[in-house]
Amino acid sequence: MRKDAVQNRERLLRAARQLFADRGLDVPLDEIARVAGVSIGTLYNRFPTRDALVEAVFADRRATVADLAERALAADDAWDGFAGFLTGVCELQAADLGYNDLAARTAPVDGDRGPALMIEIVERAQRAGTLRGDVTLTDLAFVIWGVAATIAATRQTAPGAWRRHLALMLDGLRAGAARPLPGPPMSAGQAGAALRDC
Amino acid sequence: MRKDAVQNRERLLRAARQLFADRGLDVPLDEIARVAGVSIGTLYNRFPTRDALVEAVFADRRATVADLAERALAADDAWDGFAGFLTGVCELQAADLGYNDLAARTAPVDGDRGPALMIEIVERAQRAGTLRGDVTLTDLAFVIWGVAATIAATRQTAPGAWRRHLALMLDGLRAGAARPLPGPPMSAGQAGAALRDC
DNA sequence: CCTCAACTTGAGACAGGCCTCAAGTTAGCT
């Protein structure tokens, strides 16, 4: 790849990172090109689809989440690990509207060491007796989707409100006050399909 | 209003009701007109803005929610009333994707006897000691927003999944296992502003 | 039956965003 092409690629990534963070994943591509100081054609040369650009911008997040997961498993207290993991992911969402959008459409940590780590986080806390036994990995999607919605709604007007939302969900996830959950949990397939269509 | 105009108005409402329910609030207006068997111009004659049409289609819901609220207050058990109210609202959302969209952008019951009834539902359950004391009316928005997101995501693939989401939130709202909530609750103004911008 | 205000119509102007491609420019090798 030629030197100027590399430079343009980086400019585009910088601009996209900023605009996605501020305005979400649906920012017009023209605008990203403009902010990058590059023509729309060049944007398409470097990133043939919007997804390719999104992927490149948020590639680092995968590793960050994997780190969070490993730290969760390293925590002394299983519940603290579990709660800390969810809090960490939600903090990433709150810090970046683009990632917030993405999290709502993508299972966090799905490549790599993937869901395996997350399953272990859940099961460890369940073995410790602090996470209710009737929840499944797929139920965590409710936390992500829900908090994502709250972040999107309150970001301008009441940043930090999402922490109350999360706190309520965490209290609901604790073994203590658990009433049996209705219906079967979503299968992995159902959760995946749900992510696919919105 | 002329007879044919009335008839067209009703056709439009019927078509809009159906399309909103199936596909959400963002259905193209052209399509509504087409399904109604009427030209786009007529649609604009009857409903000058999309909001006017939405308002007319979902006018009945306001009354339905007010009914739910009154039934909640009439319940023997304050918690059952509270939980039943939220469940009722979420059922309305699950039954109609358009109303689901609307609920995420509008405080349920805001005209009329408005939030007064809802405040009473909350405070009654708190006096009974079953609803945690540190939640506010504005915190219920998290339930609506969150469940709305889950409904939108799972509607095709796992209908009913939202009931698990709601159950988790209700368990989090119970006094039993409550850990203190972080930060101050949203003010009514903040919640209103949040609804306004998304 | 006549009349006219009320109503309907749909082509088309407009806006926003996506994506392409022929023409022009440039990095970097020889």
Place this chain on the structure above:
DNA sequence: AGCTAACTTGAGGCCTGTCTCAAGTTGAGG
């Protein structure tokens, strides 16, 4: 310096959806 493949450019075609308005149609009162 000359050459070529790599790269950039942006006008313009496309699409989808909103909204308007001049022309035509029709209900209903006289």
